[in-house]
Amino acid sequence: MFKNRVWALLAMAIFVFTTGCKDESKSINTAANAKQAVETVIDSIIEPKVEQPVLKSLEDVADSTFVRLSDYSDGFAYDLRYATDNNFLKEQVYDCGECYTRAKTVKALLKANEEFNKHGVKIKFYDCYRPNSVQYKMWKIVPNPQYVANPVKGSIHNKGGAVDITLVTLEGEELNMPSDFDFFGKRAYHDNFDLPQDILDNRKLLKETMEKHGFWSTRTEWWHYNLQGASHDPIANFKWDCE
Known part of the structure; x- marks a missing residue:
């Protein structure tokens, strides 16, 4: 879920950037390069850890x-x-x-x-x-x-x-x-x-x-x-x- 949200935000940025390019071939190359860069970034993302509650020692209860x-x-x-x-x-x-x-x-x-x-x-x-x-x-x-x-x-x-x-x-x-x-x-x-x-x-x-x-x-x-x-x-x- 965390990676999916990151990908959606970066994909939107690619779209905005590439649609601003007048040259179609440059736009395609830019999009491909950007996609590869995004995938590299996503693969390196460490999802936040969900900490499980730690039980107290019975002596501390x-x-x-x-x-x-x-x-x-x-x-x-x-x-x-x-x-x-x-x-x-x-x-x-x-x-x-x-x-x-x-x-x-x-x-x-x-x-x-x-x-x-x-x-x-x-x-x-x-x-x-x-x-x-x-x-x-x-x-x-x-x-x-x-x-x-x-x-x-x-x-x-x-x-x-x-x-x-x-x-x-x-x-x-x-x-x-x-x-x-x-x-x-x-x-x-x-x-x-x-x-x-x-x-x-x-x-x-x-x-x-x-x-x-x-x-x-x-x-x-x-x-x-x-x-x-x-x-x-x-x-x-x-x-x-x-x-």
Whole structure:
């Protein structure tokens, strides 16, 4: 586009110049020479660079700022269920799947994932920050506080301090866990030990590692973790752009 504009301006100058020549042969030669000169100039033009925004180091980002997790690590896996209809609502409630949380939550998640990597696994996300408007949409579909937090009070997901997660191998294979995500029953409870040993071991690894890095679990959902202190943060309602 930039070169095209330059060529148009120079071509106009050639036309004005050559039409002013009385001798036709001189005009043709002048035009040819001018055209060659213009092409040489255009080829030497360096188009202006479009600078891409540079992400700040996470250490320079305020803890309360919302950031996209994938901008700071490619070491996680994602299955963001609410951007699909594969969830207990049976309805897509996100326009597209992205994992945003507050910067302080990301910092803790990165440290936890480093430790998981030592065991040959990594975190896979089912849900991260959730806009409060989506919480209202979920409440309209399932107005039951046993399953969906009342949007007036808000969920810690709405505050950027909660994540729903599981573990997968570094190659992406899911570890056996007590149940599927958003299974509402005793099988998903942390105090249910009537499970195969490998499942108990996997749940224990997830729970103990997350708690070590500042998260706490909820008794009835093995996948849900809240960052310590996040309940004091304000409810947010920004929506991310879908590319």
